[in-house]
Amino acid sequence: MKLYFSPTSPYVxxxxxxxxxxxxxxxxxxLVSPTTPIDQNAEVAKANPVAKVPTLVTDDGQHLFDSRVICEYLDGLHDKAKFFPAAGKARWTALxxxxxxxxxxxxxxxARYEGFLRPEDKRWPAWAEGQMKKVYGALAEIDLIAPSLGDxxxxxxxxxxxxxxxxxxRYAGIEWRKQYPKAAAFADRMFARPSFQATVPA
Ligand SMILES: N[C@@H](CCC(=O)N[C@@H](CS)C(=O)NCC(=O)O)C(=O)O
Known part of the structure; x- marks a missing residue:
């Protein structure tokens, strides 16, 4: 299998x-393939009509995207504990x-694209703030459910x-860990796993 890949992409x-x-x-x-909306990687665009990473080319020639579809496909290829619960409440909780x-x-x-891709004179602060409001909303929810995630x-x-x-x-400067300590503790438990240590974005 081939994976169009960027080492900094959280979806990858x-x-x-x-x-x-x-x-x-x-x-x-x-296949290291950085791509952005204003500088599309030609190989990624050939493999995926919406030109994003991750994109997976399977051994039988299917071009799969996005990360959700690729993860579920890979989950069907191994005999270890499944990452996608098969049915019921466990499945809906995980999804x-x-x-x-x-x-x-x-x-x-x-929000990041707005700040670093869009030319400065065309930026729209209210739009970026609206995106960050969603980020804070999600962080608050993760903080709330973190104690129930266990191991x-x-x-x-x-x-x-x-x-x-x-x-x-990308957002260490906003000090999210101070405001959402239960989410931070959950993250640190996951980051101790070798799979996370091997994939720290550089
Ligand atoms: N929903 C997609 C999002 C993938 C995505 O946005 N990847 C970024 C890199 S982190 C990308 O390829 N951006 C290029 C673009 O938007 O044109 C997934 O889960 O795979």
């Missing part, structure tokens, strides 16, 4: 953590947590931890 990190945790990592060739982590990331990434490792908790890792990486 979800895929890589799952691959490392499940023993699939050695089967994935990584809701995935949506919460991805929602934080979508807003944090858009569960599945697509929900991995996504939440990748989202918090992105906050450390």
């Amino acid at each position: 990190r979800k895929v890589t953590v799952l691959a490392l945790e499940t023993g699939l990592d050695a089967k994935i060739e990584r 809701r947590e995935q949506a919460l982590g991805d929602g934080l990331l979508d807003a944090a990434l858009l 569960r490792v599945d697509i929900g908790t991995v996504t939440l931890a990748c989202a918090l890792g992105y906050m450390d990486f």
Whole structure:
């Protein structure tokens, strides 16, 4: 399998953590492919019509995106504990947590694009503030549910931890850890795992 990849992408990190945790990592060739909305990577755009990473090319030639679909595909390829609970409340809890982590990331990434991709004279502070309001909303919710997460490792908790890792990486200046200490403690538990240590964004 081939993975269009950026070492700083938190969505790619979800895929890589799952691959490392499940023993699939050695089967994935990584193609470093940074891409942005204003500077599309041509290879990524050929493989994925919306030109984003992660994109996975499977051994039978399917082009899969986005991180949610890739993670669920990979979860079908191993015999260890599943990252996607099969059914019932456990499944909806994990998928809701995935949506919460991805929602934080979508807003944090858009706010970042506004600040570093958009020319200064065209920036719209109210729009970036609106995105950061979503980020703070998601952080408050993660802080609230953190005590219930325990030591569960599945697509929900991995996504939440990748989202918090992105906050450390791109938004350390806002000191989110002070305001959301239970979310921070949860993140640190996840970051102690070898799969997270091997994927710290550089
Ligand atoms: N919903 C997607 C989001 C992927 C995404 O936005 N990736 C960023 C890199 S962190 C990207 O490729 N941005 C390029 C663009 O938006 O054109 C997923 O879960 O994979």
